[in-house]
Amino acid sequence: MWLQNNSVDGSSVSSASNNRNAWNSFTGGGGSGGGVGGWGGGGGRMRGYKASSPTGTDRTADSSMMSGRSFGGPGRAGRATPSLSNYNNITTSRSRVKVSMRVRPPFKDEIEAEGGKFYMTMEVPERTKEADLGIVVLGHPRSNKRREFMFDHCFEPSTSQEVVFDVIARPIVDDVLRGMNGTVFAYGQTGTGKTYTMGILQTIKSANSKDAGVVPRALQQIFSHRAENALTMEVTMSFIQIYCETIQDLLAPAIDYRGENETAGNLQIREAPGKGFYVKGLTEYKITSYSEAEGLINLGLENRAMAPTLMNVTSSRSHTVLTVKVVFVGPGVKRSGKLLLVDLAGSERIRRTTSSGVRLSEARSINASLSALGNVIAALAVDNKHVPFRDSKLTRLLQDSLGGSASTALIATVGPAPVNESESLSTLMFASRCMHVKSQPVFNEEIDYMDMCAKLQVQLASADQTYLKKMSVESEKYETIIHKLAAELKNARAGEGLRSSSFGGGGGEAEAAAKRRGGRRSSFSTSAAVDTIGIVRSIGKGGGFGEENHDGVLGGLNLSYKMLCQCADESSTAVAKFYKWVGIQMEELKAKEKREEAGEGIRSVEAESMNKNDTLGAGLKKSLGPHLQPLTKKESRSRVEARFEGIELVDMEPTLMEGNHPELSEFENVEALMSYCEKLLACIRSNGEKLELGLWQTTEWFLNVKEELVSVNVERRGREEEVVNWSFVLKYLLSTNSKLRRKLAGRGEGVGGGGGRGVFAGGGDPNALNTRTKMAVMEDLEDEAVAKIQAGFRKMAVGDDAVKMRGGGGEGEGGAGDSLVGTPQIIAGAAQTPRTGGGPMSPSSARKIIPDTAVASALIERVKNMTQEDIRNLPPGSQTKVLKLRTELGLKELPIEAAQPSFTITPKVENRGRGKKEKEKKIKKKKKKKKKRREEEDEGDEEEESSDEDYSFVK
Numbered sequence: 001m002w003l004q005n006n007s008v009d010g011s012s013v014s015s016a017s018n019n020r021n022a023w024n025s026f027t028g029g030g031g032s033g034g035g036v037g038g039w040g041g042g043g044g045r046m047r048g049y050k051a052s053s054p055t056g057t058d059r060t061a062d063s064s065m066m067s068g069r070s071f072g073g074p075g076r077a078g079r080a081t082p083s084l085s086n087y088n089n090i091t092t093s094r095s096r097v098k099v100s101m102r103v104r105p106p107f108k109d110e111i112e113a114e115g116g117k118f119y120m121t122m123e124v125p126e127r128t129k130e131a132d133l134g135i136v137v138l139g140h141p142r143s144n145k146r147r148e149f150m151f152d153h154c155f156e157p158s159t160s161q162e163v164v165f166d167v168i169a170r171p172i173v174d175d176v177l178r179g180m181n182g183t184v185f186a187y188g189q190t191g192t193g194k195t196y197t198m199g200i201l202q203t204i205k206s207a208n209s210k211d212a213g214v215v216p217r218a219l220q221q222i223f224s225h226r227a228e229n230a231l232t233m234e235v236t237m238s239f240i241q242i243y244c245e246t247i248q249d250l251l252a253p254a255i256d257y258r259g260e261n262e263t264a265g266n267l268q269i270r271e272a273p274g275k276g277f278y279v280k281g282l283t284e285y286k287i288t289s290y291s292e293a294e295g296l297i298n299l300g301l302e303n304r305a306m307a308p309t310l311m312n313v314t315s316s317r318s319h320t321v322l323t324v325k326v327v328f329v330g331p332g333v334k335r336s337g338k339l340l341l342v343d344l345a346g347s348e349r350i351r352r353t354t355s356s357g358v359r360l361s362e363a364r365s366i367n368a369s370l371s372a373l374g375n376v377i378a379a380l381a382v383d384n385k386h387v388p389f390r391d392s393k394l395t396r397l398l399q400d401s402l403g404g405s406a407s408t409a410l411i412a413t414v415g416p417a418p419v420n421e422s423e424s425l426s427t428l429m430f431a432s433r434c435m436h437v438k439s440q441p442v443f444n445e446e447i448d449y450m451d452m453c454a455k456l457q458v459q460l461a462s463a464d465q466t467y468l469k470k471m472s473v474e475s476e477k478y479e480t481i482i483h484k485l486a487a488e489l490k491n492a493r494a495g496e497g498l499r500s501s502s503f504g505g506g507g508g509e510a511e512a513a514a515k516r517r518g519g520r521r522s523s524f525s526t527s528a529a530v531d532t533i534g535i536v537r538s539i540g541k542g543g544g545f546g547e548e549n550h551d552g553v554l555g556g557l558n559l560s561y562k563m564l565c566q567c568a569d570e571s572s573t574a575v576a577k578f579y580k581w582v583g584i585q586m587e588e589l590k591a592k593e594k595r596e597e598a599g600e601g602i603r604s605v606e607a608e609s610m611n612k613n614d615t616l617g618a619g620l621k622k623s624l625g626p627h628l629q630p631l632t633k634k635e636s637r638s639r640v641e642a643r644f645e646g647i648e649l650v651d652m653e654p655t656l657m658e659g660n661h662p663e664l665s666e667f668e669n670v671e672a673l674m675s676y677c678e679k680l681l682a683c684i685r686s687n688g689e690k691l692e693l694g695l696w697q698t699t700e701w702f703l704n705v706k707e708e709l710v711s712v713n714v715e716r717r718g719r720e721e722e723v724v725n726w727s728f729v730l731k732y733l734l735s736t737n738s739k740l741r742r743k744l745a746g747r748g749e750g751v752g753g754g755g756g757r758g759v760f761a762g763g764g765d766p767n768a769l770n771t772r773t774k775m776a777v778m779e780d781l782e783d784e785a786v787a788k789i790q791a792g793f794r795k796m797a798v799g800d801d802a803v804k805m806r807g808g809g810g811e812g813e814g815g816a817g818d819s820l821v822g823t824p825q826i827i828a829g830a831a832q833t834p835r836t837g838g839g840p841m842s843p844s845s846a847r848k849i850i851p852d853t854a855v856a857s858a859l860i861e862r863v864k865n866m867t868q869e870d871i872r873n874l875p876p877g878s879q880t881k882v883l884k885l886r887t888e889l890g891l892k893e894l895p896i897e898a899a900q901p902s903f904t905i906t907p908k909v910e911n912r913g914r915g916k917k918e919k920e921k922k923i924k925k926k927k928k929k930k931k932k933r934r935e936e937e938d939e940g941d942e943e944e945e946s947s948d949e950d951y952s953f954v955k
């Protein structure tokens with residue numbers, strides 16, 4: 001859209017209107033928000049920035065005024081996109097001077113003079129070679145002439161200072177802070193806003209104010225920059241003006257301490273190799289803050305040559321160059337960036353300025369230098385070999401910036417009035433040429449490696465303490481881990497030692513260990529290895545073997561690595577040992593079974609005993625034969641097979657690491673070490689699993705085998721116990737059988753001795769007998785022994801057998817007593833007091849041994865109730881026994897004369913005094929009876945003998 005003058009945006013042109021004092025109503029052009037025609041072209045490009053004052057009202061009015069015009073039109077939407085063919089040779093802005101155009105808001109007098117008809121439109125093409133390119137179309141409202149220019153940016157009049165800075169200057173300052181040279185210069189007709197754009201029209205105060213231009217904002221950006229670590233930033237500043245081809249130091253007093261300062265008013269440009277052109281004698285101020293810079297610039301602005309011209313009451317009559325050098329210094333590094341902020345004097349047609357005298361010569365000088373600048377640009381634009389930098393002081397000073405090694409941006413300013421058309425065309429053509437000036441910024445960085453090294457060493461030394469402290473903490477951490485590893489390794493070794501000893505020890509400890517584990521799966525400790533991997537990983541994350549790694553850490557790592565290797569090796573050894581042991585055990589067990597199968601072992605003892613050609617042996621054989629049938633071969637084999645059933649040791653080969661472990665220093669990098677450690681860990685895990693599996697299997701197997709063994713042993717012991725029990729029975733029988741006693745007398749061994757030799761040799765726990773066996777034994781014992789004892793007591797009670805027992809006492813000593821010691825339980829609770837002496841048992845002892853309380857009670861009753869007469873009638877030995885028993889029973893002895901018989905044993909009394917024949921007859925009869933009874937008992941007759949007719953208790 002066209003600019004119009006029928007509305008007002010006081011804020012955007014306030015300074016202009018105030019200065020000119022004539023304009024009070026002006027709209028500062030189309031808004032960026034519209035983006036349709038007019039200045040909105042720039043606004044379209046600027047989408048996202050805050051536009052100052054565009055309104056729809058402005059555009060409506062503007063479009064009505066534009067109707068009928070041959071160029072322009074109501075807006076971009078209604079017009080064809082300008083041809084871009086002319087701009088195809090424009091290279092990307094990254095490798096050339098960046099050019100933008102800014103249109104000053106019209107003054108009031110311009111609006112009045114032109115009637116709101118202006119000559120320029122801006123557009124952003126639909127598609128451009130570069131997305132940020134903008135097009136300005138220049139034409140005259142009253143002619144068909146039309147020129148199109150394409151720039152990097154086209155700023156409408158309402159574009160804020162902030163936007164211009166951000167788009168144009170901020171990237172240049174960024175480059176300077178990175179160590180490149182950068183230049184921002186404003187070029188344009190006088191009075192079009194160069195000084196305003198650069199922000200040095202008046203004294204600068206705050207970079208944050210709305211009107212603050214490039215200079216204050218750039219300084220603020222520099223001082224808010226934070227230098228990288230280890231680099232210090234130094235900023236120096238100089239400020240000159242080129243006035244009528246003289247270079248003046250705006251920051252040096254014109255009068256020095258000697259009275260005058262000649263050099264400050266006319267500085268010379270010199271050239272030095274590696275330094276390029278420089279201003280000799282220029283004062284450079286080191287500044288550390290924005291406020292310092294502000295003070296200096298304001299001082300310089302006071303010194304700046306300004307004079308009102310017809311076109312600009314605040315016209316700058318000189319080119320001003322503010323140079324800000326930013327140097328970053330670090331260990332061995334010097335990086336420098338130079339920022340040139342150039343506010344060129346305004347180009348002008350001398351006739352329009354109506355200058356004369358000094359003003360005229362100023363204008364000529366300005367035009368001459370700008371002309372030289374134009375020539376330089378023209379030469380650069382077409383890549384001329386000769387670039388006339390020396391033609392003016394300005395071009396010489398800008399050589400660094402335009403010569404291609406700096407990052408350069410040009411802001412071309414134009415006025416909006418048609419009256420400025422030719423100057424604007426000239427400016428746009430100059431700017432357009434600049435679009436072709438190549439620029440390839442370079443970094444200004446000097447690196448002194450020696451110096452860097454020395455300084456780093458100093459830094460390192462100073463940082464060493466902190467570093468060491470940090471490393472000692474790290475070290476402690478690793479030490480803790482290493483100690484833990486060592487402890488675990490020790491435990492693992494101890495565990496292995498335990499297993500090793502049990503490996504050789506025959507399984508007892510292995511079983512015990514399995515029991516202690518309570519069925520828990522045993523495991524080879526892999527946590528140590530895992531921790532080591534953790535250390536390696538953490539080292540790896542920390543940068544591997546770089547300088548930053550402390551020796552201590554590497555030492556710790558080395559130790560951990562060694563331990564990991566050791567773990568892997570030992571795990572392999574442990575597996576090998578384990579399986580070897582299992583193999584041996586299995587072989588041994590098989591061999592043992594085979595021996596047993598062949599008839600060796602304990603059965604041979606039994607067989608030996610039974611085969612003895614003596615009464616005892618014969619008796620044993622007769623008594624125990626049925627119990628001691630040897631196992632058949634088939635039975636033995638099935639037992640062996642059962643014991644080895646279920647054991648499948650799948651993989652007996654340990655996992656091994658091939659070859660010797662490399663040294664830590666042999667690894668190329670952390671990754672290689674990590675990879676090897678992972679392999680070690682895999683080896684340890686694999687071996688651990690094999691051990692676990694093996695232990696698990698063998699534990700199960702042993703438990704099975706043990707159960708089998710126990711059942712066999714129980715059976716075997718059962719047989720042993722039966723031997724014992726029967727032996728006891730036989731012993732007792734011996735004690736009552738003089739014939740047997742006589743046979744054994746003088747041998748020095750009784751049945752008890754036999755027991756000591758073989759029967760009790762196992763020392764087994766009779767409780768381990770199963771109930772069935774126990775009961776059977778008990779029943780047999782009771783049936784056999786109790787019956788005999790009862791019979792003996794009965795005889796004793798009648799008196800005659802008591803004599804026999806007493807009489808035989810001397811013969812059987814040492815026979816029975818000892819064997820009772822090992823078998824008290826068999827006669828449950830009876831043998832409270834083991835007998836150590838020999839001879840026939842006393843009634844009291846017999847009572848203790850014999851569980852038949854009925855018999856004992858009868859006996860006791862009998863003794864208690866005996867009268868003196870009864871006792872007197874007893875044989876002398878029996879009298880003593882009875883009296884002793886009575887004493888034990890706590891009975892008061894009656895005087896024998898006074899005693900009344902309580903019962904009468906008639907047959908004995910009656911038979912007393914009978915002849916020898918009768919007596920023998922009786923004995924024969926008894927023997928016959930006894931024999932008969934024995935035969936019955938041998939056949940398992942369980943009948944009670946209480947109905948023995950021979951003996952009767954008479955009350």
Ligand SMILES: Nc1ncnc2c1ncn2[C@@H]1O[C@H](COP(=O)(O)OP(=O)(O)OP(=O)(O)O)[C@@H](O)[C@H]1O
Binds near residue numbers: 157191197316344347
């Ligand atoms: N974008 C703008 N917005 C508002 N006012 C502006 C703008 N540009 C310039 N002006 C005003 O226009 C007047 C002239 O501006 P300035 O002095 O910056 O022009 P110049 O190009 O530097 O002129 P010279 O070359 O003569 O010094 C100043 O009063 C300034 O405030």
